[in-house]
Amino acid sequence: MNTSFYKAGFCAFSILTLASCGATYTPQPAKEGLEVTPAQNQVMEYVRKVQNQSDESDLAFEIVKSLTVEVGPRIPGSSGDKRAVVWAENKLNELGFDKVYKQAVRVRNWERGFADANVIKPYPQPLVITALGGSIATPESGIEAPVVMFESLEALSKASANEIEGKIVFLNTRMQRHKAGRFYSQVVPNRVNGAVEASKLGASAVIIRSVGTDNSRFAHTGVMRYEDGVTKIPAGAISIADANNLEAMFTGNTEVLLNINMQAKDAGWQTSYNVIGEFTGTEKPNEVVLVSGHLDSWDEGTGALDDGAGVGIATAAATLVKKVVGQPKRTIRVVLFAAEEIGLIGARQYVRDNKDSLKNIIMAGESDFGAGPIYQIDTRFNEAVRSDASELYAELAKIGVVLGNNTTNGGPDVSIMPKLGVPVIALKQDGTYYFDYHHTPNDTLDKINLADITQNQTVWAMITTYMAMSDFDPRPAPEAAP
Structure with a gap:
């Protein structure tokens, strides 16, 4: 066994990212009094339409159900993982993504x-x-x-x-x-x-x-x-x-x-994949709004909460944006990362493979803390322009999602991106009972509450709509970029 494979213990860090960043921060309200342009009014009209459509949709839950029933557990490099990759390609194509492709990721397969x-x-x-x-x-x-x-x-x-x-x-x-x-x-x-x-x-x-x-x-x-x-x-x-x-x-x-x-035994090197789907932007196709979850899971349960929920939420949010607004102005990219559980392996491969285009990512976020309701949005945006999205923050506040800190590292897989100049968000979920099921045989579909995962889907869809249809750009100023 290649011992360096397990050295970092990054799946531990992945939840630390969600659990610790800004945990004691007192949320601040969005700034008021900024002039709202007709173009911004149009964007917010899209946001509200997507919100209404999402509130009536069970798509995120249906995607998780499909993954857990048709694939089940999917430890990196296993036969379940390989089935999950095929499932993800088929699902993204079935949902009408313009472009579906894979990135190879070498993983060390381990059997319990x-x-x-x-x-x-x-x-x-x-x-x-x-x-x-x-x-x-x-x-x-x-x-x-x-x-x-x-x-x-x-x-x-x-x-x-x-x-x-x-x-x-x-x-x-x-x-x-x-x-x-x-x-x-x-x-x-x-x-x-x-x-x-x-x-x-x-x-x-x-x-x-x-x-x-x-x-x-x-x-x-x-x-x-x-x-x-x-x-x-x-x-x-x-x-x-x-x-x-x-x-x-x-x-x-x-x-x-x-x-x-x-x-237990080491089963040797295997090839897994990041599976990626895109809705190509019409006006700024090279500017990317990245939403994600991780496709792998531990083998004890069916990986419904960790991270079938994130797969369903990110995929459904992007799909609903396309359904409501048509082709987005910016490209919406859904990344289903490989091998998060054993060290953010897929995310690191993604960064290596896309190092020259990371600067084009307008925002990256990942859902990977189950399916509890979202109560706060934390960001890592350019401070000089963060308040320019005040109309979005105000709309989110109406449904109980308050603006939090501006120091987050984002979700687990995207946590390696801020140091590379990528703006990130973390949508804080209620994880009161998450660690009752985390990494156990009890991580199964029945632990997901339909109303809660739909609320997640709606919040992600609203934010994705705003980022894909507006001119808001929270990337670091050129002189501040890495």
Whole structure:
């Protein structure tokens, strides 16, 4: 296995981007008193028409339903991923996009395989466990060893090798529920870095309390990483209910003995694809409004929330703009990124392949935080012109979406673009219950509320309409561009 593949742990960063940027910012109202021109009035008329059309449409939900039913789970490089690429091409063509094409992305395919965990002492019973993405396997007979528990990665780092040598490390950090997912960033290092830090002290394996907010017996997977020069050890996550149970066994001097058996494997290099659809602009075809989601998912559920919802929302929003206004003035580009879950691999390939034309992107955004209702729009626009879109902000405020900060990095895949001079937005969704389902077998279509995903579709469609039909240009001033 190429260990550099998992080094960055970017799928952790992807939700950090959404959960942390501007989380404590006090939203400011749009500026008033700016003169509105007839052309701007026409643009806002388009925005309202698209809003009305979207409010009556179930298209985003129907797209997610199609993806989850007809394809299902789609871990990068897998047979499901390959089916998803074909599905996406067919769906974009079916919806009437002018241009549909792919960008090849080389990915490392990993297969979960069998996973089992059992307490041997003091109270024999099974635990629900899943391998973390990229983990090596245990020996075929498993690993049986005493368990040492730590409340955090920091506490583990202060332990001695004598305490850890040959044992299974249990990282038992709780995650708190929060509307913006703010506490994810405090817990996810256990998943990303736990195997490295435990191995440095001689551990035989690491297990973590799942990074989630539920109390179920579903374990949460997600990518982990290894480090060159540090021995690789198996890494898994146990369900939160089982973490509570295991924690309760640590009383007095009683030894806790565990057997874990995980048969994950590296399946080698595969080719995946970014799948892209465009409605070509009539007046400024080289200026691009980019909306996106990521096509891949983990293999435990059907990837309905992460990120089937984003695929449906972005695709439906663009389609509704075309249906209502006809051919847009600027090109609308839908990008369904490959391999977000294992490190923003598709997004990085997109940037490499399009490095000379990134300057033409008027705005980029990604939906990748489930399907909870949107309550705020954060931007990374040229501050000198940000208020020029005040009529859009005012229209969004009427439906409960307030203007937030101007420092966002955008959604996960587009978060690498601001430093390259691309303006981005992040539409903040209510993620109160998102981490109950994130990366679990419970991430399925029934967790999507029709009214909520339709509200997402409408907000994205309104913004896409405005950006595609107006002359508003939030790109950095030429002297400020990278």
